Amino acid sequence: MSDCRHDQLVLIRPPETRLRCVRCHLTITPAELEQGYCPECYETTGRQVDEFERLQNPTDARVRYRCERCGITIECGANAGQCGV
Numbered sequence: 852m853s854d855c856r857h858d859q860l861v862l863i864r865p866p867e868t869r870l871r872c873v874r875c876h877l878t879i880t881p882a883e884l885e886q887g888y889c890p891e892c893y894e895t896t897g898r899q900v901d902e903f904e905r906l907q908n909p910t911d912a913r914v915r916y917r918c919e920r921c922g923i924t925i926e927c928g929a930n931a932g933q934c935g936v
């Protein structure tokens with residue numbers, strides 16, 4: 852593992868933007884929000900809550916790669932020069 856040159860890199864897709872319910876703070880992806888209201892609130896209170904906060908993803912500026920050979924994850928900052936590949 853230590854002698855791996857990490858030359859088989861695969862780009863890892865950044866996580867999706869998440870939405871957070873303002874009432875129960877459930878976090879959910881837009882894809883999971885099929886009905887347009889919070890499933891958690893609906894289950895517990897029967898209300899169709901459709902107020903969501905959009906969570907800023909702190910890892911947005913970063914690109915990550917996974918080495919196919921050894922499985923290590925390499926994270927590159929916004930400045931590609933920081934990437935120790």
Ligand SMILES: [Zn+2]
Nearest residue numbers: 855857918921
């Ligand atoms: Zn590697």
Ligand SMILES: [Zn+2]
Nearest residue numbers: 872875889892
């Ligand atoms: Zn909710």
